[in-house]
Amino acid sequence: MSRDRDTIPVTILSGSLGAGKTTLLNHLLTGAGDRDIAVLVNDMGDINVDADLVSQNTDLAVDGGVTELSNGCICCELQDDLETAVVRLARDRDFDHLVVEASGISEPRPVARLFTTGSQAAARYDVAAVVAVVDARQFHDAFGEAGAAARRGETDDGARPLSDLLVEQVEFANLVVLNKTDLVTPDELDAVEEMVRALRPDAEVVRTEQSRVDAETVFRTRYDPATADEAGWKRTLEEDAHDHGGEDTAHDHAHPETVYGVTSITDRRRRPFHPKRLHAFLADLPPTVVRSKGTCWIATGADQSYTMGQAGPSVRMTAAGPWIASLPEFEQDAYRRNRKNLEWDAEWGDRRTELVFIGRGMDEKALVAALDDCVLTDEEMTADWDDFENPFPTETGAEYVVVEPTMER
Template identity: 65%
Template sequence: MTQTIPVTILSGSLGAGKTTLLNHLLRNAGDRNIAVLVNDMGDLNVDAELVSANSDLSVGDGVAELSNGCICCELQDDLETAVTRLARNRDFDVLVVESSGISEPEPVARLFTTGSRAAALYEVDSLVTVLDSRLFYDAFGGDGVAERRGTDEDDSRPLSDLLVEQVEFANIVLLNKSDLVSEAEMAAVEEMVRALAPDTEILRTRESAVAPDRLFGRELYDPATAAEMAGWKRALAESESGDDSDHIHSHGDSDHDDHGHGVHDDHDHRHPDEVYGVSSFTYRRRRPFHPERFAALLSDLPSNVVRSKGTCWVAGRESPVVVSQAGPSVRAEAVGRWIAALPEADRDLYRANRRDLEWDDEWGDRRTEFVVIGTGLDEEATIATLDDCLLTDEEMTETWEAFENPFPTQGEELVVTEP
């Protein structure tokens, strides 16, 4: 059986230092023979030319380029073709994929793990995200918000969405440009990264300088657990392991071991004020939100809420509404249907096959489970504000379909706010 080639996937916002990191790795490769694939949104792949100019590799030899699109979506087929051709035409030890500044890392990694031609030749070693520490602090820790977007005019995703997702799926996060922030600001950035991705290894860098051994040969990526890495999923899983009271909330923090790995401790929690004010809690209720009040809250979330995500029960909707917020961007999507809303025969069959499904005698599986991560959160006040959005006893007896309801129906998405 042919040995698979390890792949390191680089993500990060525009200007964070990905290409600088790539050139640094090529100059300090030692005995490693590295091949590179560079993705750029423009028709001129500037990054590919910069890589070629600073190494012995040339475009078309050890450097492959994909332009005029994003490898996490419209260039997936081209990506597979390019990496397959590289493996067949050139001997190398490591493939580094530098994605564009607006690419999501998880779909790129999935290409190498889901039975494709590429998956037969490669194995993902780690996902590495390069953060501009100054930009990240200003976006989530300071007074500003992440309002900039990608350079392509068709890219409509706010930068805050991408920053959060690139962190949540990373095995290693480089806090680059560390010399442009104070020690207190850097500590806050580290704590926010740990809250977003508790198991991520964090490295501080200047000009993306890091020893190649810290990134290569780490075998950190596990496709079986990758989807559970995000801090909001960890908080939700921990809350579900508790009792089934109306809401469960807990503070969480992480620390570093001697090797810089994130260590999450469920029992020895420090007060959030001692960890730079970053905390999280999980809000759980078995009473629906009033659609107008809940929409109003989501459109005016406090600026110190860095990340919130979860499944919400909105009165008048037969689908769970998945709310995803990153900084100033809030989106809501109706996904599937509540099992309790299915025809009786389908509902009974589903329950028979899912013995572990939490079920309320009156409302079935309808419930809200919503994780909130932020800096300097007043947890009790935030919970009270969410509670104010729930239906009152009197509203519970009314016709819910009569409420003004901005939330989407099954298969639709609503952009609540964006920069």
């Protein structure tokens, strides 16, 4: 699809930790039709798990994968990196639409401001849509008892609750994707939509499970001029500029760790987990862990890599495919030639665990110690791994639910 203007439309995806942004992004890439889509993914931890999950669905991004900005949020300390990345994309790549997936602790306002207020990026892009992906269960748990969604301000420890970020993301959106509707009752879902519409009356609201949204609903190449002038996100930016006397406020923003008390813990290791002990650990994650995700090496005997994803009370494990090191040597060589940044161990090849835990008030020492208890002992390393009790799937693509919230209808 050729562009009819010099500027490139950009869609900004925001949403809470684990709301379903990456799943939505993958749906957009597979349903893009004749659009050429470039992607930029931001993740809070220093392992960009989301970038790995979407890279297989686009061949347009920088360096053979998606453009990724890690270990921070693009709404503050990575703002300059974001501008550099999108300007480079516009200069070096020919594509029709840019999708920016912000991390779950990023506020959408500073991200949209970059594309609208006198920057190099603003000269090359137009904001086409700001999408908020809302976890319906999480939203109802946060505001359902009160019957209205509102900011609560600082807590006793001086940080703002994450529910304030939910409000910020919805208020700034012009499209709200109410996701995980299967985890709430019909009455609860109606209540969530009513609260969302009270926050952003003119936004389009779509209900969905597994972030399954028609790509045409999300890809808005341009608004009609009259509609664009009235878009909620645009009015908010204009109000910001008026309140600050027209000054650029792109960096007038606090780090989310300070504002919301959110931190991340990264765990890397080259020894596999015992499947039964890892299952027990994942089934009883501390409530301070809001979101966790990554790649696991599990001693299942199948030599499969596994992708773990946790959002609140929901924990799932997916058999992602064989380790490259388990393939015939000629296939290993081909993969390694095409993936120059692949970390390769002399003994174990690409077999490894890389996990990121995101939350508030997490006890890092206790968490790492619990993971240490899950790895194989020296004696278990030499045992037959097929003999271990294993609840996880061994067929590529199969998903296993470790924990899922129950709901009475």
